[in-house]
Amino acid sequence: MKVKLFLISLLLGVTTLTLSAQETVAPQAGTKPVYKTTFERGTAADHWFLTLQGGVGAQFLEGNEEKPFADRLQMSYSLSLGKYHTPSFATRLNLVGAQAHTYYKVGNDVMNYESSFVGAHYDFMFDMINHFSRYNAKRVFHIIPFAGVGYNLKFNKAFEDLHHTAAIDAGLQLQFRLGRRADLVIEGKAIYNNFNFTMNRCPRSIAWNPNAYNGLYGALTAGFNFRMGGVEWTEVVPMDYDLINDLNGQISSLRAENAELSKRPVACPECPEVVQPTTTEVMSDKTILFKFDSYRIDKNQMITLYNVSEYVKEHNTPILVIGYTDTTGDANYNLGLSERRAKAVTNALINDFGVSADMITTQWEGATDKLFDTKAWNRVVIIRSK
The missing domain is CATH 2.40.160.20 (Porin)
Known part of the structure; x- marks a missing residue:
């Protein structure tokens, strides 16, 4: 009986953790009056x-x-x-x-x-x-x-x-x-x-x-x-589902790594020591999402910029900052908007998080629909190792 209760509890725990890591569908801004x-x-x-x-x-x-x-x-x-x-x-x-x-x-x-x-x-x-x-x-x-x-x-x-x-x-x-x-x-x-x-x-002496x-x-x-002054209005999004999905993805990745490590033996005396080849540190791509027709960085995106800055300073790794827009509107306007987004991210890394300007290369590509299938996700700046 105790074994059955233990198995049921374990199954419920795994199910709860799995559901918590599933992606939540994010509401699109600008859909309501x-x-x-x-x-x-x-x-x-x-x-x-x-x-x-x-x-x-x-x-x-x-x-x-x-x-x-x-x-x-x-x-x-x-x-x-x-x-x-x-x-x-x-x-x-x-x-x-x-x-x-x-x-x-x-x-x-x-x-x-x-x-x-x-x-x-x-x-x-x-x-x-x-x-x-x-x-x-x-x-x-x-x-x-x-x-x-x-x-x-x-x-x-x-x-x-x-x-x-x-x-x-x-x-x-x-x-x-x-x-x-x-x-x-x-x-x-x-x-x-x-x-x-x-x-x-009575003017002019008239009645x-x-x-x-x-x-x-x-x-x-x-x-x-x-x-x-400022002309455009910015919609308040009560919860940033993109940030939640990103964190859930990182949690799932860490769990998988932990499970893999737990399978390895504590020691292997009979095995000769293997000299690991020298590898160059490469940062995985990071994304900074933007609202429609905006180059203002949301506050909840700052955690990503903080992590990037810490990585660059710790590993002394140069990075590439590339700005994009979705395909809505004029191509020349979108190219300028992608430039403003890329420079906004670069300025934040330098001024707010202390990254040396020599470590950053800034580029902008204009409109694209090839990065992500969801149109809104292409309003993005991608940060990667150079």
Whole structure:
């Protein structure tokens, strides 16, 4: 009975160790929509943008209806500084300046009281395309509704009549990607300021409507958006399955070596001593994986770089660092990306782990699909003995 229990326990132990060393299937990054994905926030200097726009606008007042709509259009300008807090949510400070002429009727004549206004608004922006789609740093088209609160100041040419009010604004921005750091934007906006405008005096000695400055202002503008700091977002992967699989593989290899060593005799007096031939130390290939379109080294890859650095310093063995990408995208861009990945690994070995630059040769090969059958695994830097 004891023998049976011992055999059963041994079988369960072996089964558990075998299962723990089996490869776990890693989830691919970028497969879920943004609202179901967690991203790194980056530094305080990342994900800022500056937007410059110009266009036309008009007031929608009762007296202004005496004029044709095209004649009521005046110039409108805006300057915005903002920051994206996630790929789909941003806030901005929007400064607006515009002509806002007010028309009134005297007899059969329609008179124009020339006035202007400036305003500052704090807007909340929501990128609908990014929110409900998978994250793509190169997406061309974005639909971004926004809304906010602010304060407006209205005045005439001579600054004789100054009026101020709290305001709310809302609108829709269409964004078209021109490059990594620039976009073309088209924006429609409405500003409602019917809160506390009051007339201080009656200009030009007319019977002035005390609500002449109140109501709705609409504008249509276009311009350019410029992104500053870090642009791309990095998805947070809760667990690095590639690292786990690599460690499990090393554990399985060590177990096999230990089992082989246990079969050898402790001593063999009758056997003559065998002189082992001198061999050159050769390090097995090491891999550093990268996320899509990125040359940033993940923290959980640093253990591999540490092991490489210790090996090089202990055995004084020169190494070769070779960068690759997968076959997605333009070949020239991929060649440059593979160069940046290879140099990032080289710089980390030198600056972070103290490897002499004379011991490292850096190369880059661009796109490949020949290293691994899994496409994502070809976004890699391979380190091997030279």
